[in-house]
Amino acid sequence: MTQLLAIIIDGVVYASWLFIIAAGLTLIYGVMRILNMAHGSFYAIGAYAGAGMVGWYFSTGSVPWLSFAVLIGAALIAGLFIGLLIERGLLRFMYGRNEVVMILVTYAILLILEDAIKLIWGVEPYFAYQPYSLLGRTKLAGLSFANYDFMLIVVSTLIGLALWYGLNRTRNGKLLRVVIHDREIAQALGINVSRIFTITFLIGAGLGALAGALTAPGLSVVPGIGIEVIVLAFAVVVIGGLGSVSGALVGALIVGLARAAAVHLYPEVELFVIYAVMGLVLAIRPQGLFAVASARKI
Numbered sequence: 001m002t003q004l005l006a007i008i009i010d011g012v013v014y015a016s017w018l019f020i021i022a023a024g025l026t027l028i029y030g031v032m033r034i035l036n037m038a039h040g041s042f043y044a045i046g047a048y049a050g051a052g053m054v055g056w057y058f059s060t061g062s063v064p065w066l067s068f069a070v071l072i073g074a075a076l077i078a079g080l081f082i083g084l085l086i087e088r089g090l091l092r093f094m095y096g097r098n099e100v101v102m103i104l105v106t107y108a109i110l111l112i113l114e115d116a117i118k119l120i121w122g123v124e125p126y127f128a129y130q131p132y133s134l135l136g137r138t139k140l141a142g143l144s145f146a147n148y149d150f151m152l153i154v155v156s157t158l159i160g161l162a163l164w165y166g167l168n169r170t171r172n173g174k175l176l177r178v179v180i181h182d183r184e185i186a187q188a189l190g191i192n193v194s195r196i197f198t199i200t201f202l203i204g205a206g207l208g209a210l211a212g213a214l215t216a217p218g219l220s221v222v223p224g225i226g227i228e229v230i231v232l233a234f235a236v237v238v239i240g241g242l243g244s245v246s247g248a249l250v251g252a253l254i255v256g257l258a259r260a261a262a263v264h265l266y267p268e269v270e271l272f273v274i275y276a277v278m279g280l281v282l283a284i285r286p287q288g289l290f291a292v293a294s295a296r297k298i
Contacts, residue, residue: 007261011253011260012253015252017214018233022248026244027245030245037107038113039204040228041113042205042208043208044229045226046216049075049079050074051071052074068131075212079205087197114227132218232274236248236252241287242291247288251289
């Protein structure tokens with residue numbers, strides 16, 4: 001029972017982190033039909049910006065609890081600024097192109113941002129461990145868990161609820177769903193599709209940067225973390241169904257629990273099990289578990 005509890009908690013914590021990343025990725029694809037390869041760079045930028053500012057903040061001897069606001073604020077500002085620059089400066093000229101072309105464009109952006117990160121923050125690792133230790137630890141059934149990880153679950157839940165409410169209970173969310181269903185009809189109805197694209201991309205970029213900031217206190221921030229993350233995020237959204245936020249949640253839970261079980265029971269297959277699950281799901285349901293239906297034009 002102790003091992004089962006450890007698997008469940010570790011799996012849900014890992015799934016919470018994955019969901020925040022994958023939600024932004026699948027939202028951008030659902031609205032804009034862009035499989036954004038650069039999404040991992042937003043994660044890396046958020047992690048570097050948050051870790052760098054937290055390190056500076058604690059060096060000033062300021063109030064420790066405000067470091068959470070510094071961590072999240074720095075990441076969101078950096079992520080939203082870079083997201084706006086990319087969307088307005090490049091992607092808006094590419095809308096309507098083939099999806100393969102958009103993958104190549106965003107992959108080029110990924111490579112550029114990876115080098116830009118090294119130029120700005122260098123190649124030395126960054127550590128922002130202080131917020132992780134501030135919340136202390138909790139013992140359950142003889143096991144010790146960091147309260148910071150439980151906070152991550154709460155934040156992920158709140159983000160999921162906010163996305164559901166925004167998409168289903170607000171006017172802008174309903175307009176967004178119209179664009180998802182048929183962008184040409186949306187334009188004919190007078191909906192400002194360009195503005196919705198910009199807002200959507202900024203939300204996705206913000207979620208990617210936020211995920212980086214929230215996970216920075218629990219690891220060393222090093223070059224290449226964005227590339228590692230985007231592979232996992234793709235696995236999650238493919239399992240859940242491209243364009244589905246609820247699918248991203250289910251996919252994150254499946255991947256998180258499968259990985260946790262492998263880590264505790266068979267550590268040597270930790271990486272393999274994620275892609276084995278993805279292959280199994282796609283063999284049964286090639287479009288993913290909760291793929292958004294596409295309108296067939298006649």
